[in-house]
Amino acid sequence: MEYIDSLQKLIAEFTKLPSVGRKTAQRFAYSVLNMSDEDVRRFADALIDAKKNIGFCSLCGNYTDKEICSICSERDRSVICVVAFPRDINAIEKSKQFKGVYHVLKGTISPLDGIGPDNLRIKELLSRLDGVKEIIVATNPDVSGEATALYISKLVKPLGIKVTRLAHGIPIGGDIEYTDEVTLARALDDRKEI
């Protein structure tokens, strides 16, 4: 294969994106070569601009291009939904059900990966509990997510603040026949009177 230095460099850059291997990176690079000069310039500018303009909200830790993000500055601060990553906020916001504010931990407790409570934004959470009535812990239902939820609950409950967790059960549109046994057991435990 002909070795073109700037093509190899571009392919190497694309492989840094999540779950992009060499072949996909090659396809991306070829598609860039097929774009117009102007389109490539716009792509490069979008990269630089996003990195330059976007930082973290000083309250919740979500991405924002302001000092305090629009969610923190406009919504009910008495309910805080705690998430592991900014992408989780996206998912919850799409449900249009939550009217409070968020708090991004930037991870969950995972001793095997060397992530303890001190590596997460837990201190920042404790410093904004004034006037808060409820903390909803929306970490993933796995070992690390549950451990984090428990840890936060132990810290916050003694302060007289309600701590809740997202409900687990059969997904809407899901099929009982194909639901795994752990989810079914949880759905039975948490059954609701109708």
Add this chain to the structure above:
Amino acid sequence: MEYIDSLQKLIAEFTKLPSVGRKTAQRFAYSVLNMSDEDVRRFADALIDAKKNIGFCSLCGNYTDKEICSICSERDRSVICVVAFPRDINAIEKSKQFKGVYHVLKGTISPLDGIGPDNLRIKELLSRLDGVKEIIVATNPDVSGEATALYISKLVKPLGIKVTRLAHGIPIGGDIEYTDEVTLARALDDRKEI
């Protein structure tokens, strides 16, 4: 979801890459925000540099950063392998079997998509036949690829140049049980004495 202008723009740019949908583009954008300033700058530069430095070889039409690509300038020009796209050259070069030069058509004849012989680099192929002994047509084994192969063969054969096509059959490492019937029929037709 919080609307951040420069994030939306970056996501929109990523969706222009082949087979990247909105969700993947979002993941890519988030991963860019997680990169260092320097890494993002390098990514943007790689885009601009590749587009600026890479053009088409004036002989074969493959990507190159020179006037004539290294394959055309170094190898045996008496055998030309005709391919639809530059990416096909990559695949063939990896086999390390071919010692001649290439010719990129930039597509195959496909009347339904409005692509006729005049839209392809067929004139350019005819203009470089001086001293050529064989043309290997390496287009895909589909309707449009076969039509293109036939068209080229009809043009080139009368000039006394051998025209060949890549062999079809069971892929190496393939399993007869799971080979489709069309490939098997072709493999039977083209059977070789041992």
